[in-house]
Amino acid sequence: MFKIQTLNHIAVAGLDRLPRDRYEVASEITHPDAILVRSAAMQAAEIPSTVQAIGRAGAGTNNVPVAAMTARGIAVFNAPGANANAVKELVIAGMLIAARNIGQAWQFARQLTGDDAEIHRAVEAGKKQFVGFELPGRTLGVIGLGAIGVKVANAARSLGMQVVGYDPTITVQRAWQLESGVQPALSIDDLLSRSDFVTFHVPLTDETRGMINADRLRILRKGAVLLNFSRDGILDDDAVVTALDQGHVYAYCCDFPSNLLKDHPRVIALPHLGASTREAEENCAIMVAEQVRDYLEHGNVTNSVNFPEIQVPRNGGYRMAIVNSNVPNMVGQISTDLATAGLNILDMANRSRGDVAVTLIDIDRRCPEETVQELRSIAGVLSVRCLGTRERGD
Numbered sequence: 010m011f012k013i014q015t016l017n018h019i020a021v022a023g024l025d026r027l028p029r030d031r032y033e034v035a036s037e038i039t040h041p042d043a044i045l046v047r048s049a050a051m052q053a054a055e056i057p058s059t060v061q062a063i064g065r066a067g068a069g070t071n072n073v074p075v076a077a078m079t080a081r082g083i084a085v086f087n088a089p090g091a092n093a094n095a096v097k098e099l100v101i102a103g104m105l106i107a108a109r110n111i112g113q114a115w116q117f118a119r120q121l122t123g124d125d126a127e128i129h130r131a132v133e134a135g136k137k138q139f140v141g142f143e144l145p146g147r148t149l150g151v152i153g154l155g156a157i158g159v160k161v162a163n164a165a166r167s168l169g170m171q172v173v174g175y176d177p178t179i180t181v182q183r184a185w186q187l188e189s190g191v192q193p194a195l196s197i198d199d200l201l202s203r204s205d206f207v208t209f210h211v212p213l214t215d216e217t218r219g220m221i222n223a224d225r226l227r228i229l230r231k232g233a234v235l236l237n238f239s240r241d242g243i244l245d246d247d248a249v250v251t252a253l254d255q256g257h258v259y260a261y262c263c264d265f266p267s268n269l270l271k272d273h274p275r276v277i278a279l280p281h282l283g284a285s286t287r288e289a290e291e292n293c294a295i296m297v298a299e300q301v302r303d304y305l306e307h308g309n310v311t312n313s314v315n316f317p318e319i320q321v322p323r324n325g326g327y328r329m330a331i332v333n334s335n336v337p338n339m340v341g342q343i344s345t346d347l348a349t350a351g352l353n354i355l356d357m358a359n360r361s362r363g364d365v366a367v368t369l370i371d372i373d374r375r376c377p378e379e380t381v382q383e384l385r386s387i388a389g390v391l392s393v394r395c396l397g398t399r400e401r402g403d
Contacts (some may be wrong), residue, residue: 017047023294064297082332082391090156091292092284103262109141145169150204158210213240241265317362326371334389
């Protein structure tokens with residue numbers, strides 16, 4: 010039995026991917042093999058020594074101590090793209106709300122008093138202050154062309170907008186998904202100078218923190234709209250508010266309310282709704298549960314933020330999964346220990362990513378415990394797991 014601890018509510022659709030004859034799932038559980046989490050802060054939490062994997066039911070992993078887990082040989086998985094449509098729809102909604110002054114108009118209408126005739130006269134007298142503008146022909150700048158950014162860019166094109174994108178690390182897969190009309194920007198500054206709307210879809214890192222500051226806001230087209238449904242901290246809120254007050258920025262729509270932002274008349278601050286749809290929560294839970302299960306049962310790695318991608322079909326034999334530092338002669342030492350034990354290697358694959366490597370080995374019989382201990386004693390080996398056969402898992 011594998012033991013899975015949940016630190017947040019994980020959608021039932023995802024937990025159903027963990028068969029109860031092989032998995033025990035609970036929020037309070039001792040010696041878990043894996044942890045499933047959404048937003049719970051794990052940075053200061055004590056992670057049990059039995060944990061082999063952490064699955065984040067979402068895209069960002071800022072709440073997980075990834076570096077510390079890597080050093081312990083613990084795989085950290087996320088669910089990139091599972092909530093992409095939900096965020097895309099919210100970005101489009103944000104553009105429309107800002108362009109048509111929906112928030113201010115709604116507030117105006119809610120404060121109307123008098124009988125219906127008086128309300129009608131007030132509406133006719135007051136509606137001119139909420140005149141907005143339409144999206145076709147406007148330019149949207151998309152910073153970050155991952156799963157979400159690509160969907161946003163393509164949706165904006167379907168609305169008749171011009172789109173400029175910037176992502177120096179865009180993958181071939183995402184590039185193929187982009188509509189051909191999306192124009193590349195040479196830099197962030199180039200994108201800002203060409204955009205009427207700017208939306209951000211990047212993780213919060215040392216490089217992206219405060220990437221939009223007072224200097225960059227001066228490059229932005231006058232009257233532009235900023236949208237941040239990515240991560241708090243990417244924009245300098247003080248600089249944004251100053252630009253709003255000066256009339257240089259038309260509106261700011263974000264998912265991160267604060268005392269500075271929540272009451273500003275030109276800010277639409279939503280309570281972190283980016284992935285808050287039933288569909289997104291289910292998609293994230295299903296994806297991360299399946300990835301964690303595949304890793305626990307077969308050692309395969311898909312969508313890990315700290316381990317290399319590796320998938321090896323089970324074609325017979327007993328499988329071993331070894332996580333080790335990416336240094337010379339690791340595979341040689343592992344192979345030597347297996348040969349000394351008289352074990353025949355049926356299949357082997359080794360993949361590396363940065364300082365970490367994963368080795369999957371199928372052998373002709375179960376590895377003796379003394380050999381497992383010898384493998385664990387190799388300098389640089391972080392974890393050794395015996396996964397049994399595909400059918401038995403013993």
